[in-house]
Amino acid sequence: MPLIEVTLVAGRPPEQLRELITRLTAAAEAATGAPRANIRVILREVPAAHWAAGDVTIEERNEEQP
Ligand SMILES: O=C(O)/C=C/C=C(\O)C(=O)O
Numbered sequence: 832m833p834l835i836e837v838t839l840v841a842g843r844p845p846e847q848l849r850e851l852i853t854r855l856t857a858a859a860e861a862a863t864g865a866p867r868a869n870i871r872v873i874l875r876e877v878p879a880a881h882w883a884a885g886d887v888t889i890e891e892r893n894e895e896q897p
Pocket of ligand 1: 838839840841883884889
């Protein structure tokens with residue numbers, strides 16, 4: 832039972848997230864031959880203020896790059 836977990840910064844439109852699920856499912860199905868119904872996809876959205884690299888949050892980075 833393939834399980835794909837994706838963590839991404841929150842804020843994308845729901846349609847884009849839904850499309851990501853479809854494409855990830857299709858890719859796993861093609862690559863593994865697992866039945867589509869057995870492929871799980873979990874998207875975890877993290878607020879930009881809760882994700883940091885080098886002590887700079889994504890929110891801070893976005894503010895610095897207009
Ligand atoms: O640079 C990072 O550590 C994370 C970046 C995440 C995104 O760009 C995103 O989810 O859009």
